[in-house]
Every structure is written in C-alpha cells, then in structure tokens.
Amino acid sequence: MSSIHDFATWEPLLRLVRDSHAERLAAPGGCFTGQIGLGSWTLPVQQPSPVPGRASRVVDMEEQFTAVGRVQDALRADGAGQVSYVVETASDGKTLLHVVDPGPAVEHGVTSPFVGALLLVEGAVPEPWRRLPEDVPGAVPAPSADPALLERTLRERLPDAIGATEEEIAEAEARLGVALPDELKALYRVTRARWQDWGGDYAAQERVHNAVGCEIFSLDGLYIGDARSRPCPWRFAADDAVVTPPDAAVQGLVGSPGWIVFGDNGGGDRLALDLTPGPAGHTGQVIVIDHERTIGAALRADSLTDMVIDRPKGRQPIRDADDPPVVARVGTHLPGGVEAAARPELEVLRIGRRKGEPVSLAPVVGLPRLWTLTADPGTLADPLEVAGLTGLEYLSLGTEDWRVLLDAGAVPRSLSAAHIEVRGEPHPLPVLDLANELLALWDRPLITRTVLRGDLDTDR
Incomplete structure (x- = not known):
C-alpha cells in the first residue's frame, strides 16, 4: 500500500472537512469531493476570518497548508502528480475516504467529480487537430518581401550583433525538416539571438527585440507551429471546426507544418512565418498565434520585411468558425x-x-x-x-x-x-x-x- 492510501495521511485534512460540514456529512448521501495536486488543491472547508483591520496572513491558513502538505508529500513519495477524493460518512459514523485515480484514459475535469473527457481510442485527437492545410495554387511572397533590404536594415540597427553561420542555419533547417524562408535567413544572419551572445546584458537583448519588433527566439528555439504544438482537452477542442473563407489571408487551422514560429509579442502570443497561407494571403506572411485561442491565427504583416521596416499597427482579427x-x-x-x-x-x-x-x-x-x-x-x-x-x-x-x-x-x-x-x-x-x-x-x-x-x- 502506498502512503497516499494510508488513512493517517489524510486525517488532518478529513478533520477540517468534517469540522466545516459536520451536518451535511451526517445527512444521508452527504459527501464532499476535492482534488490535491502538487501545485494546487480544492479543499471544501470554511476559510478562517481575518482579524478585523488586517488582511489574511499565511499563519491564518497554516492548519490547511499543513493538512494539504501531508497529502502532497505522499504524492511525491508515490511519484504521482495529483489525486481526487470523495469524503462521506458510513452508517456506523466512521469516515469513508474514496481515493480516486482517473488513470490514463481520463482527462482532468474542472468540476465534481473531476472527470473530464473519456479517451476511448488511445492517441485519438479531435478532427481539427488532424486537419492539414489546403493547397493554394499561385500563392507567392508579398511584394514587400525583400530579404536584402531586411538584412541591410537590421545590420544598421544592430551593428554589433552576432549572426548565425550558414552551417548553423543548415542545422536548424535539418532539425525542423523544412527550408527556412529567405527573410528568416536574413534575420538570423544578422543575429542568432542567443542569450549567451548578449553576455547577460538585458539592454542588448532589448535592442534586438526593438530592432525586429518582437521578442525573437534564438535560432535554436525555432519550432514548427503544427497542431501538436497547440494541445487542447477534448472537451473544449471538440467544439472547434476548421473553416477558411475564400477571402481569408490565413487558413483557419489549429496549426500547420508551414508555420515556423520565431518569436513572441511579449504577451504570450506566438509570431510565425506562414508558408501555407489562405486564399488571400502571401507565402511567408507574419501571423500571430493567439495563446488564448485554440484554433486559427491572425495576420500581422504581409512579410517579415514589412513588419520590421514599416511596422504596421495591430493585426487583422481571427475569423471565427464558431x-x-x-x-x-x-x-x-x-x-x-x-x-x-x-x-x-x-x-x-x-x-x-x-x-x-x-x-x-x-x-x-x-x-x-x-x-x-x-x-x-x-x-x-x-x-x-x-x-x-x-x-x-x-x-x-x-x-x-x-x-x-x-x-x-x-x-x-x-x-x-x-x-x-x-x-x-x-x-x-x-x-x-x-x-x-x-x-x-x-x-x-x-x-x-x-x-x-x-x-x-x-x-x-
């Protein structure tokens, strides 16, 4: 028996639950549910009232922290990350604790009894996460795309930057399994954006970000923004659908093997060069992958040159398929x-x-x-x-x-x-x-x- 299955591990927590809800637990069918994780928990107990005139302090919650900590210690000892539980009272007045392990075929739920989607087929993903980009015949780079101008401009703005060698660029292409667009090569020939190159100088890092117009990833940090990079629980993903209107610049995908993610807007949204544009888009356009959405991306600029030099404001909204x-x-x-x-x-x-x-x-x-x-x-x-x-x-x-x-x-x-x-x-x-x-x-x-x-x- 592991320690998470030892009643003594739970006793302090169970006393808190009982003391807060004795009447309900004594009623027929009365029970409470909760969940303990290594970083968070739900505990159905009354919160202590702070002393009038001052805010709550850690010491006010010490009893709860101690009780939860014992369960968390048991989770660590068992190599587990979380546990769900149900508390009820037996007919003889003793406390019954149901320690629940959802197992690998159940996604985490957010409400009682903490059961999310049931994964009936191992490895299956929702339909939008299987959708690949459609071919757009005649898609070409925007007229504003000018790798040579982009490189000259960035060298003027960043005269002391350390750029990537052709060998390093080739290594990145081999790792990603895709040829980098010429504009992206031009960017990294000027700066490979590695932290060690800045020697811990935050001002140097800031100069690079200001010169480009976003927080760029190092050459080693480039990744493909395909559907696997944007996971979502079935319960929410099953409400999504892929739709690309005929006048859309960006395909309404979860992700694409042609989205090369190279930066961040500073708020958690990813910037990528799009090699699989929509019917009204351009190859190599800059798109924004919103971290608060599970599907779609917005057009940021027609080209990387346009974004760096002309600095267009804002971005086109994502076209909802909902x-x-x-x-x-x-x-x-x-x-x-x-x-x-x-x-x-x-x-x-x-x-x-x-x-x-x-x-x-x-x-x-x-x-x-x-x-x-x-x-x-x-x-x-x-x-x-x-x-x-x-x-x-x-x-x-x-x-x-x-x-x-x-x-x-x-x-x-x-x-x-x-x-x-x-x-x-x-x-x-x-x-x-x-x-x-x-x-x-x-x-x-x-x-x-x-x-x-x-x-x-x-x-x-």
Missing part, C-alpha cells in the same frame, strides 16, 4: 431548432437547455460531416436517436441519457472520446461507475477507487 452552418448552437426554445441547423456542412452541434420541449435529432441523422454532439441533460426527446449519428467522434450527454444508450447497447462505436455532463451536485460515485462502463466498452483502463475507513473521533 457559427452556422459549420457550428450550431440550438436552444430548445429557439426558432427553427435542430431543423434549421441541419445543413450538409454541419460539424458541431450543441444543444443547450432553455425553455421549451426536448428536441429530436431526426433532422441531423445522415449528415456527412457531423462529428460532435453535446446535449445538456433533459434536452433530447429520445436519446436513442443518437445511435443514428454514425459518424460521431465525440459525444457529451447527461447521466440519464448515457444510461439509456448503455442499457440499449446503442452507444455509437464510432466515438473516439466521450463526456458525462454533470449538473448540480449529484453523488460522484455513480458518475464514476458510469464512466467505467463506457471505458470498458472500448477495453480502456478504468478509473480506480480505493476506499479507506477510519474513526476521526479517536485521540489525535
């Missing part, structure tokens, strides 16, 4: 409902509960591109209609709808991932059992639960 006909949100009270959403282009259908009657899925049966369905609990008139959506890769339903599909043997076998939508505060253990039923259909590793039993009323 709209009909590709993505549709349907409320049970909205005019048209599912019937209006049923277009051949539909990929993502979200059904949210508002006022009105539950809806039928019959209008979307047979649509060729529909791969995601999320339906809030109580919104489907007949959950068994889901079985007719033979191309689904991701399905999110409430517990009762999943129960109907499981009992009928009608869970779509095309699924790569699934999610159980939980509303309110149901007891978490039946939700975990339901998740295991779904995982078992695909012979995936199950969520494990270890039950520890102890008496908190004994001497401390």
Whole structure:
C-alpha cells in the first residue's frame, strides 16, 4: 500500500472537512469531493476570518497548508502528480475516504467529480487537430518581401550583433525538416539571438527585440507551429471546426507544418512565418498565434520585411468558425431548432437547455460531416436517436441519457472520446461507475477507487 492510501495521511485534512460540514456529512448521501495536486488543491472547508483591520496572513491558513502538505508529500513519495477524493460518512459514523485515480484514459475535469473527457481510442485527437492545410495554387511572397533590404536594415540597427553561420542555419533547417524562408535567413544572419551572445546584458537583448519588433527566439528555439504544438482537452477542442473563407489571408487551422514560429509579442502570443497561407494571403506572411485561442491565427504583416521596416499597427482579427452552418448552437426554445441547423456542412452541434420541449435529432441523422454532439441533460426527446449519428467522434450527454444508450447497447462505436455532463451536485460515485462502463466498452483502463475507513473521533 502506498502512503497516499494510508488513512493517517489524510486525517488532518478529513478533520477540517468534517469540522466545516459536520451536518451535511451526517445527512444521508452527504459527501464532499476535492482534488490535491502538487501545485494546487480544492479543499471544501470554511476559510478562517481575518482579524478585523488586517488582511489574511499565511499563519491564518497554516492548519490547511499543513493538512494539504501531508497529502502532497505522499504524492511525491508515490511519484504521482495529483489525486481526487470523495469524503462521506458510513452508517456506523466512521469516515469513508474514496481515493480516486482517473488513470490514463481520463482527462482532468474542472468540476465534481473531476472527470473530464473519456479517451476511448488511445492517441485519438479531435478532427481539427488532424486537419492539414489546403493547397493554394499561385500563392507567392508579398511584394514587400525583400530579404536584402531586411538584412541591410537590421545590420544598421544592430551593428554589433552576432549572426548565425550558414552551417548553423543548415542545422536548424535539418532539425525542423523544412527550408527556412529567405527573410528568416536574413534575420538570423544578422543575429542568432542567443542569450549567451548578449553576455547577460538585458539592454542588448532589448535592442534586438526593438530592432525586429518582437521578442525573437534564438535560432535554436525555432519550432514548427503544427497542431501538436497547440494541445487542447477534448472537451473544449471538440467544439472547434476548421473553416477558411475564400477571402481569408490565413487558413483557419489549429496549426500547420508551414508555420515556423520565431518569436513572441511579449504577451504570450506566438509570431510565425506562414508558408501555407489562405486564399488571400502571401507565402511567408507574419501571423500571430493567439495563446488564448485554440484554433486559427491572425495576420500581422504581409512579410517579415514589412513588419520590421514599416511596422504596421495591430493585426487583422481571427475569423471565427464558431457559427452556422459549420457550428450550431440550438436552444430548445429557439426558432427553427435542430431543423434549421441541419445543413450538409454541419460539424458541431450543441444543444443547450432553455425553455421549451426536448428536441429530436431526426433532422441531423445522415449528415456527412457531423462529428460532435453535446446535449445538456433533459434536452433530447429520445436519446436513442443518437445511435443514428454514425459518424460521431465525440459525444457529451447527461447521466440519464448515457444510461439509456448503455442499457440499449446503442452507444455509437464510432466515438473516439466521450463526456458525462454533470449538473448540480449529484453523488460522484455513480458518475464514476458510469464512466467505467463506457471505458470498458472500448477495453480502456478504468478509473480506480480505493476506499479507506477510519474513526476521526479517536485521540489525535
């Protein structure tokens, strides 16, 4: 037994939970859930009130920090990063602690019982993360692209910079598996942007960034901004779709093997040269990959020369694909409902509960591109209609709808991932059992639960 499965490890934390919620834990079905990680935790206890006239101090939280620290020490000893738990009271008054290990087939969830998407097919990724750029015949560099002018300008601005050799540039190309555009070669011939070249001089680093117009990565730090560089949990990624309008300068991709990331705007957004532009773009244009978005990129400049010399302000906004006909949100009270959403282009259908009657899925049966369905609990008139959506890769339903599909043997076998939508505060253990039923259909590793039993009323 590992120390995380030792009741004594949890006793200080369990006392805090009991003392804060004794009445609820004593009630039938009463329980609390939480999670402990090495860097954060959720602990359902009352926070101590600070002394009037002063702010809270670390000492005010010392008891909580100590209790959580014991569990964190056990995690480190076991080589684990986090653990979920459920606390309840047995019929004899003793405390029951369920130590939950979601295992490798479950993504982390953000609400009780901390179960995110169930990964039914190992290694599967959502459809947008598999999408490659489309060919754009006739795409050429912008007229403003001028590697020679770019190099002269940067040498004037950075006369003392240390540039990369042709051998170093060739090594970078071999590592990336792609030939660097001439403008990017011109940039790194002037400065390879290595920290050791600046000798710890922040002012020298700042001069380079000011000369270029962004925080550039060293030649060794260049990377390809493909879909793998932009991971996203299934629960959120399944709501995305790739759409590139005919007048778009940038393709609406998650990432591309032709996005060469070379810098940062100082706020976490990446700058890249785009070798796979949209229909209205230019080869080698500068794009911004927003760190707060999971899909798409914005045009920053038509060329690296344009960005460095002319310094265009701002950037073109990202064109959202989160709209009909590709993505549709349907409320049970909205005019048209599912019937209006049923277009051949539909990929993502979200059904949210508002006022009105539950809806039928019959209008979307047979649509060729529909791969995601999320339906809030109580919104489907007949959950068994889901079985007719033979191309689904991701399905999110409430517990009762999943129960109907499981009992009928009608869970779509095309699924790569699934999610159980939980509303309110149901007891978490039946939700975990339901998740295991779904995982078992695909012979995936199950969520494990270890039950520890102890008496908190004994001497401390």
